[in-house]
Amino acid sequence: MAAASEMQTLPLGDRIPEAVKRASPTIWTNPALAPTASVLPGLSAGRADVDEAVARWQRFAPLLARLFPEEGAGRIDSPLVQLEGRLSRDILDGADGRVFVKADHALPVTGCIKARGGVYEVLAYAEQLAARAGLLAEGQSYAAFADPAFRDLFARHVIAVGSTGNLGFSVGLMGRALGFAVEVHMSHDAKDWKKQRLRELGARVVEHRGDYGIAVAAARSAFAGRDDAHFVDDEDSVDLFLGYAAAALDLQRQLAEAGIAVGPAHPLCVYLPCGVGGAPGGVAFGLKLLFGDAVHPIFVEPVAAPCMLVQLAAGLDRSVSVYDVGLDNRTAADGLACASASMLVARTLEKLVAAVVTVPDDALFRWLKVMWTEAAFRLEPSAAAGFAAAGRYAATLPAQLRSAVTHVIWTTGGAHLPAEEFEAALARG
Ligand SMILES: Cc1ncc(COP(=O)(O)O)c(C=O)c1O
Known part of the structure; x- marks a missing residue:
């Protein structure tokens, strides 16, 4: 050395x-x-x-x-x-x-460690949107996040992520469960079944010919500066x-x-x-x-x-x-x-x-x-x-x-x- x-x-x-x-x-x-x-x-x-x-x-x-x-x-x-x-x-x-x-x-x-970060970041974003929209009352149970008023709010927002598969699934599953639109950018080596599973959840899957880094960079630039969207940055997110x-x-x-x-x-x-x-x-x-x-x-x-x-x-x-x-x-x-x-x-x-x-x-x-x-x-x-x-x-x-x-x-x-x-x-x- x-x-x-x-x-x-x-x-x-x-x-x-x-x-x-x-x-x-x-x-x-x-x-x-x-x-x-x-x-x-x-x-x-x-x-x-x-x-x-x-x-x-x-x-x-x-x-x-x-x-x-x-x-x-x-x-x-x-x-x-x-x-x-x-x-x-x-x-x-x-x-x-x-x-x-x-x-x-x-x-x-x-069924994957990426949920610990991906689900968490979707929840953090949902909480931030709900607070900003005045939907959170003192002492309210967060079970209400699945109520129509919350879902209507989330449906007007997009969550995007670049992934080899498992982060996309975690974000897609949680995002769709709350009613968000979800867009997952995937690398050439992401498995077809992982893409299919996301489509079945109602997520939009964007396939890239390049590797994981290229998929992440493409998603990051596509969503930069949009008020109605949140990009889950696998390379740089403190929430994750x-x-x-x-x-x-x-x-x-x-x-x-x-x-x-x-x-x-x-x-x-x-x-x-x-x-x-x-x-x-x-x-x-x-x-x-x-x-x-x-x-x-x-x-x-x-x-x-x-x-x-x-x-x-x-x-x-x-x-x-x-x-x-x-x-x-x-x-x-x-x-x-x-x-x-x-x-x-x-x-x-x-x-x-x-x-x-x-x-x-x-x-x-x-x-x-x-x-x-x-x-x-x-x-x-x-x-x-x-x-x-x-x-x-x-x-x-x-x-x-x-x-x-x-x-x-x-x-x-x-x-x-x-x-x-x-x-x-x-x-x-
Ligand atoms: C099964 C599995 N293990 C480990 C990891 C590694 O996580 P990270 O990319 O955050 O290092 C991943 C990432 O997607 C994964 O899918």
Whole structure:
């Protein structure tokens, strides 16, 4: 690793490890990782913002319960499941330690982590419109957001988003449930069934020949400056980020209920599949607020699309892409197929991410199959990424600490995968 002064003058190609450029699986430990207490005060968001997000989720619980009565009684949260025996040992490659799965693949309403941000941002926009229109009375239940007066207001507004699929679905589902017009701009690698599902909700789907970044940029410019529209910016939205961050409090409660201590002698390693970075970034930020240095956020990316690794390793304050270092961004993990990382997330998390681990597509399919066979988890390829990383990361931890470590693998989507898609993914495992 070059010294800091030397780094300033290195060309981009020389800042990125050779193995990453060759698309070989890599563990990149963050040389900029700093004590949490020294980083948090310098960030523009803090605990009060996450608490506000939690309060907003709570205000909207009666609405979610009214709109989706079968699903989690108004709470968008997933179980924390402990894995034991041979499966847990296999995931850790034989190392000691406890393994839990944070099962967002089965998240109520959308079956994907992107709901934590996407649903949240739609609710925040709806609240803002309702307040401006004078529809909110003191002490009123937010279940009223599904009443005709609110729906008439929302029907006069458009929500737009650029997405590889799952953010679009979360925004589309919530937006349409409230009566908004919804327009989703999708990249060439977005799956047809994800587009179809959005059309069935009544969303307009705009298909782009380019990648995810191009779809986002097109939607952003199409909706800039419109008073009747709101663009959910996957690359740059603070609301999305805080919606994800609120998940940290759920995990904290679940770990406490399971009797798991987290502290200097009991580290918590959390494996988060990373696309543009919003979901893992928000969750990691929330966890750092709660657990400080005891939590190690580990982002997991496909070998062909390690945009956050490239951005952080470049150490530059301008956006760089995986194409800039010779990678092609082609991966079966459609949710993670992002060429450039969110700069909001890269700047916020640059000193807080412990490591980025890259994984090949065949490992995603292998783990997708193992987790179905051994635990009946229905995952999409992106959501299996943490399993392909945990054993490799665990081996880098000091041997004397390993038995005290709790590993949480965040499974981020898949419960709503159509049967034929899931069968096809299983066949590749
Ligand atoms: C299943 C799944 N996992 C993880 C992610 C990563 O989220 P982000 O792009 O915010 O990093 C996505 C993104 O769409 C996804 O669909």
